Every structure is written in structure tokens, then in C-alpha cells.
Amino acid sequence: QILLHQWIIQEIKQNNPDVIILAYIPSQSYNTLHNPNDPIFKNMFIRDDWWLKDINQNKISHWTNISLINMSESWSDYLVGFLNERVCSLPGVNGIFYDMVSDNIDWVKRDIDLNGDRLVDSWSEANKIWRNRTKYLLDSSRAKLNTKYIIINGVSNISFQTEINGRMFETFPTPWEGDGKWSATMNSASRLKNSNQKPQIYIFNSNTDNLGNNNNFKKMRFGLASSLLEDSIYFSFDHGDQDHGQTWWYDE
Numbered sequence: 001q002i003l004l005h006q007w008i009i010q011e012i013k014q015n016n017p018d019v020i021i022l023a024y025i026p027s028q029s030y031n032t033l034h035n036p037n038d039p040i041f042k043n044m045f046i047r048d049d050w051w052l053k054d055i056n057q058n059k060i061s062h063w064t065n066i067s068l069i070n071m072s073e074s075w076s077d078y079l080v081g082f083l084n085e086r087v088c089s090l091p092g093v094n095g096i097f098y099d100m101v102s103d104n105i106d107w108v109k110r111d112i113d114l115n116g117d118r119l120v121d122s123w124s125e126a127n128k129i130w131r132n133r134t135k136y137l138l139d140s141s142r143a144k145l146n147t148k149y150i151i152i153n154g155v156s157n158i159s160f161q162t163e164i165n166g167r168m169f170e171t172f173p174t175p176w177e178g179d180g181k182w183s184a185t186m187n188s189a190s191r192l193k194n195s196n197q198k199p200q201i202y203i204f205n206s207n208t209d210n211l212g213n214n215n216n217f218k219k220m221r222f223g224l225a226s227s228l229l230e231d232s233i234y235f236s237f238d239h240g241d242q243d244h245g246q247t248w249w250y251d252e
Contacts, residue, residue, distance in 0.1 A: 002090050003039050009092040020201065022097035022151055023087045026066075027079075027137060028052075029100055033065035040086050050075045052105075055113045055120050062108055070114055071133035079137070080144050088147045095149025095165070095201075096141065103157040105130040131157070138163045142197075151201055156188045161195035166232070168203035171241055172223045182226070189230055202233045210240030214248045224252060 002009060002023060012019055035041040051059045052068035061067050069075055083096060104127040105112065111120045114129050121129070141150050142163035152160070153168040156177065169177060169185050178184030189202050206223030208216055220237045227235040238246040 002087075002093060006091060013092055020094045020149065021092050022095045022149060023083075023090070023093050024097050024099060025079075025083065025087070026100050027098040027134070027152075028069050028071055028102070029063075029066045030069060031065055032067055043086060044082060047074075047078075049116065050078075052108075053113055053116075055111050055118055057113075057118070060108055060110055060112065068108070071130060071137065073133065073136050076133070076137040076140050080140050083141075084144065084146050088145060093147065095147050095151060096145060097168075098137075098141075098150070098152045099154075101134060101138075101152040101154030101160070101167075103127075103131045103134060103155050103160070131159070135159055149199070149201060151203075156192060158195060161192055163197065165197050165199060166201040166203075167192065168205055170205045170207075171209070172204040172206045172226065186226065186229070189233065193232070200232045202230070204233055204235050205244070206235070206237045207240040207244075208238075210242045212239055214246070217250075220250060221252070 002021070009021065012021070030044070030046055031041075035044065046069070050069050050072060052070040053059055059067050087093060087096070105114075106123045106127055112126055113119065114121050114126055138150070138152070138160055149166075150164045151166050151168065152164055153170055156167065169189065173180065173182040173185040177188055185204075189204075192202070193200060204223050204227040206219055208214065208219070214237075223237060224235050227233040236244070237248060237250075238244050
């Protein structure tokens with residue numbers, strides 16, 4: 001969208017010179033439906049050994065039209081180089097927003113083979129490898145990306161925090177953050193500020209749980225009021241984790 005609508009980006013920047021524009025980048029997946037026709041991602045080449053596969057060497061897809069990447073170091077090196085060439089160089093882009101950042105892989109609930117030896121990886125070993133590979137991506141991104149902000153959506157694992165500028169807490173209060181309660185998200189947002197690089201950005205994303213009820217004022221205001229309790233927190237309210245494309249307006 002940034003590449004196709006440069007005139008919109010310019011107008012936004014003119015109206016608000018302080019606006020921060022982050023480019024959305026899935027960190028561990030490839031959209032087989034949209035990417036081949038996308039003006040940027042159609043130029044991305046995925047090597048066969050970068051796909052996340054099961055022991056029968058079948059590619060693993062956890063969502064419709066989304067094939068997962070195994071997060072190998074060579075993938076991260078390629079992705080960072082691709083972003084520098086194709087994304088960070090775009091006018092108006094202030095940072096990268098990595099979606100789908102996780103510190104484990106057992107959520108796929110499949111017999112996976114991260115190293116390609118056709119043997120089932122134990123979940124403890126697979127999670128360890130996955131965590132190390134994800135950290136490599138974030139470390140490499142900080143060291144090599146020509147951009148100011150690196151924001152993630154996913155987890156608050158402390159080992160990931162020193163090289164990024166903050167994170168989004170999706171579906172606030174984020175169900176997978178600690179015990180899923182409001183206090184867990186609030187405590188994490190406060191704690192991460194001690195580790196994240198500055199300038200910092202945090203996002204509380206409240207939503208309708210994919211129900212589309214944009215008149216749920218109670219839920220919207222609960223998230224908005226919560227975001228005002230800490231500094232450097234932006235707030236959004238939209239459809240849900242299946243569609244964040246809404247621009248609903250409210251009296252506030």
C-alpha cells in the first residue's frame with residue numbers, strides 16, 4: 001500500500017509531520033495468495049529449504065493461504081536484505097512492524113522437522129531452536145536495517161526486547177500475555193520499557209473479536225482508557241485479528 005499510494009503518504013506527512021509510518025512485515029510466513037501479485041513481495045524468492053515442513057517434507061500452513069517459514073538464519077539474512085532494498089528505502093517509511101513473532105513453535109501441533117533430517121523434533125528442542133532463530137532475526141534487523149523503528153506483534157519474551165522499540169498487544173487485554181488478564185498486559189507494557197530501545201512505541205489493539213460490532217463502546221473505551229495509563233502507547237479499535245483494516249471514528 002505504501003508503494004502504490006505514495007501520494008497518500010505525502011499528504012499524511014504534510015498534515016502531520018510527526019506521523020510514524022511502519023511497514024507491515026510477516027516475520028515467519030508467506031502469503032501464497034496475495035504475495036505473488038503484490039508490487040513488492042512478488043519480488044521475494046523463497047528457497048525450498050526455508051519452508052517449515054513436517055517429517056514427510058510437506059509444507060506447513062497454519063492459516064488459509066499462509067505457508068510458514070522455518071526461521072533459519074539464512075532466511076533472516078535474506079529477509080533483512082530484502083527489506084533494506086525494497087521497503088526501508090520507500091519514501092515515508094519510518095520503521096518495520098514484524099507480525100507473527102513467537103518464542104515457540106509448538107502451536108502448530110504438527111510433527112515438524114526444523115533441521116531437515118526427516119526426524120520428528122521434540123517440542124522442547126524445537127521451541128529452543130525457534131526461539132534462537134527468532135532472536136537472530138531481531139538482532140540482525142537492529143544491526144543491519146536502515147530504519148528507525150522495529151516493532152513486533154507477538155510476545156514479550158525478555159530476550160527479544162533489547163533490539164526492538166516496542167510491541168503491539170493484540171486483542172487487548174492480550175489473551176496469550178501471561179494469564180490473559182488486564183493486569184498481565186499492563187504489567188508487561190510497563191516492564192518492557194526498561195529493555196526496549198528508544199524511541200519507544202506500544203500499541204493496545206482492542207477489537208470486536210471478529211464480530212464486527214463497532215458500537216461496542218464499552219470495550220473501545222476500556223482499551224482507550226487503559227492506553228492512557230502509560231506513556232508512549234497508541235490505541236486502535238477494529239474488527240479483530242482476522243481483519244485490522246477498519247478506520248472507525250468515535251466522539252473521543
